Amino acid sequence: MAPLLAAAMNHAAAHPGLRSHLVGPNNESFSRHHLPSSSPQSSKRRCNLSFTTRSARVGSQNGVQMLSPSEIPQRDWFPSDFTFGAATSAYQIEGAWNEDGKGESNWDHFCHNHPERILDGSNSDIGANSYHMYKTDVRLLKEMGMDAYRFSISWPRILPKGTKEGGINPDGIKYYRNLINLLLENGIEPYVTIFHWDVPQALEEKYGGFLDKSHKSIVEDYTYFAKVCFDNFGDKVKNWLTFNEPQTFTSFSYGTGVFAPGRCSPGLDCAYPTGNSLVEPYTAGHNILLAHAEAVDLYNKHYKRDDTRIGLAFDVMGRVPYGTSFLDKQAEERSWDINLGWFLEPVVRGDYPFSMRSLARERLPFFKDEQKEKLAGSYNMLGLNYYTSRFSKNIDISPNYSPVLNTDDAYASQEVNGPDGKPIGPPMGNPWIYMYPEGLKDLLMIMKNKYGNPPIYITENGIGDVDTKETPLPMEAALNDYKRLDYIQRHIATLKESIEYESTLELISSIYFASVFIALCSVAIIYMWHMHGSIKIMLALMDPFMQLGIKCARLLRLVSAGQL
Numbered sequence: 001m002a003p004l005l006a007a008a009m010n011h012a013a014a015h016p017g018l019r020s021h022l023v024g025p026n027n028e029s030f031s032r033h034h035l036p037s038s039s040p041q042s043s044k045r046r047c048n049l050s051f052t053t054r055s056a057r058v059g060s061q062n063g064v065q066m067l068s069p070s071e072i073p074q075r076d077w078f079p080s081d082f083t084f085g086a087a088t089s090a091y092q093i094e095g096a097w098n099e100d101g102k103g104e105s106n107w108d109h110f111c112h113n114h115p116e117r118i119l120d121g122s123n124s125d126i127g128a129n130s131y132h133m134y135k136t137d138v139r140l141l142k143e144m145g146m147d148a149y150r151f152s153i154s155w156p157r158i159l160p161k162g163t164k165e166g167g168i169n170p171d172g173i174k175y176y177r178n179l180i181n182l183l184l185e186n187g188i189e190p191y192v193t194i195f196h197w198d199v200p201q202a203l204e205e206k207y208g209g210f211l212d213k214s215h216k217s218i219v220e221d222y223t224y225f226a227k228v229c230f231d232n233f234g235d236k237v238k239n240w241l242t243f244n245e246p247q248t249f250t251s252f253s254y255g256t257g258v259f260a261p262g263r264c265s266p267g268l269d270c271a272y273p274t275g276n277s278l279v280e281p282y283t284a285g286h287n288i289l290l291a292h293a294e295a296v297d298l299y300n301k302h303y304k305r306d307d308t309r310i311g312l313a314f315d316v317m318g319r320v321p322y323g324t325s326f327l328d329k330q331a332e333e334r335s336w337d338i339n340l341g342w343f344l345e346p347v348v349r350g351d352y353p354f355s356m357r358s359l360a361r362e363r364l365p366f367f368k369d370e371q372k373e374k375l376a377g378s379y380n381m382l383g384l385n386y387y388t389s390r391f392s393k394n395i396d397i398s399p400n401y402s403p404v405l406n407t408d409d410a411y412a413s414q415e416v417n418g419p420d421g422k423p424i425g426p427p428m429g430n431p432w433i434y435m436y437p438e439g440l441k442d443l444l445m446i447m448k449n450k451y452g453n454p455p456i457y458i459t460e461n462g463i464g465d466v467d468t469k470e471t472p473l474p475m476e477a478a479l480n481d482y483k484r485l486d487y488i489q490r491h492i493a494t495l496k497e498s499i500e501y502e503s504t505l506e507l508i509s510s511i512y513f514a515s516v517f518i519a520l521c522s523v524a525i526i527y528m529w530h531m532h533g534s535i536k537i538m539l540a541l542m543d544p545f546m547q548l549g550i551k552c553a554r555l556l557r558l559v560s561a562g563q564l
Contacts, residue, residue, distance in 0.1 A: 085150055103202060163202075194226050197245075215286065230302070238307055246314075247314065251406060316386055320392065335414070338355075382456055383456075394412060435486075435490065
């Protein structure tokens with residue numbers, strides 16, 4: 001979720017005065033400029049907008065009691081085969097948007113045609129330039145001791161027109177094949193996300209992309225895309241995620257309209273206010289579920305091995321009742337249903353949550369019996385992306401309340417502050433993240449008790465942060481990144497506590513991914529979130545059992561100066 005929120009931040013005008021330079025260890029600036037999109041960027045990363053972290057200044061300021069030495073998680077707390085990894089997505093890091101036969105994506109089109117909808121008006125034409133610098137990225141992953149790397153495959157890089165008839169791009173196949181081989185040669189297991197929000201623009205123009213009313217064309221085209229991935233990479237890749245965060249993708253792309261393709265209802269503020277924010281997210285979500293079921297069915301019939309797994313990754317904001325009333329408890333349950341159950345219940349039992357069906361009614365499409373059969377149990381692992389939580393406060397279900405967005409169908413407001421006026425947890429700098437590790441434990445308990453205890457991967461976790469131009473932070477201070485370190489350590493400790501509490505490793509799987517971007521230090525990671533063109537450079541502990549060091553500062557200087 002976090003890597004693509006700049007447009008949402010722009011929509012809310014949350015962060016004026018953003019920085020357009022990198023700050024080095026002596027407070028010197030490393031200016032970056034837009035580079036011609038037609039020029040190969042084989043040795044430099046593009047950083048046209050960046051932020052330093054203010055985490056070093058907030059420890060006691062936010063009232064966070066740091067963990068004692070005995071509470072800090074150690075690697076030997078976990079089984080020897082427990083895996084720690086880093087996660088990225090194609091549009092945000094690859095760049096090379098129109099090179100080597102790649103087709104235009106919905107995000108390329110959106111950012112090029114609506115720069116006013118982007119925080120700094122830029123795009124990801126070059127991004128973190130991972131397409132040209134993947135060898136450096138893998139080297140840095142290895143230096144950090146990462147066991148796994150989760151990345152997504154760009155649909156229009158593989159199928160420029162999005163379809164079988166449009167042909168396969170051999171250079172796209174070659175790029176991902178080289179990346180996968182290099183990861184394996186360095187002892188890093190690839191975890192592949194097939195779709196992370198970049199739809200071929202050709203399909204948007206052909207039938208509306210995931211708004212395909214036939215519920216057929218997009219399913220067939222996506223399934224063929226998945227088949228091409230399985231055919232070309234399935235011999236090396238053991239772990240597959242069909243979709244990443246479908247709830248965020250559908251709600252932000254077709255509800256609020258702050259994500260590509262930027263659709264919303266008339267009267268709302270988006271690029272294309274000609275949609276229906278109460279219907280289109282459900283249409284797109286229905287197509288995603290049908291496409292997921294077909295792809296998993298295809299995989300299980302022709303590619304599955306004893307050591308392979310396939311599922312999808314959910315974005316989950318934890319929920320806590322606002323008060324002690326029965327109504328707020330019901331509001332919490334409805335919030336879980338639309339935030340998690342919307343896409344989870346169909347793949348577990350074959351249909352949508354009962355609360356959604358009763359409240360959204362005919363706006364929520366219906367599955368045919370044969371579709372329910374394919375959906376139910378269409379996974380052998382599931383990914384959870386967890387960052388933060390909210391209080392759920394009841395909204396009376398009455399004719400006096402008219403939902404505007406599909407997410408309003410929960411009839412619950414999502415509150416940062418509880419009845420006592422205190423936030424659910426310490427603010428983490430990013431305007432939507434408040435630290436609440438207990439929410440991860442609550443989520444795992446729900447997965448165990450309500451959804452049959454499926455194998456779980458923690459596929460994203462971490463925080464972002466920003467600074468303003470008026471308060472620049474020297475690099476040495478930024479490296480004392482206690483807040484982010486504390487956040488990750490507390491969530492990993494919560495993970496371990498959940499395992500111990502249940503006395504079984506079946507509760508959660510043996511993998512934890514920090515949601516990160518390029519580049520990586522030997523003991524720390526620099527988040528470069530190219531959020532719709534707005535790169536934020538942030539620091540986080542990627543190996544949570546080591547301390548940040550000067551090596552990271554030197555590496556950051558090389559990265560920011562384009563010398564890596």
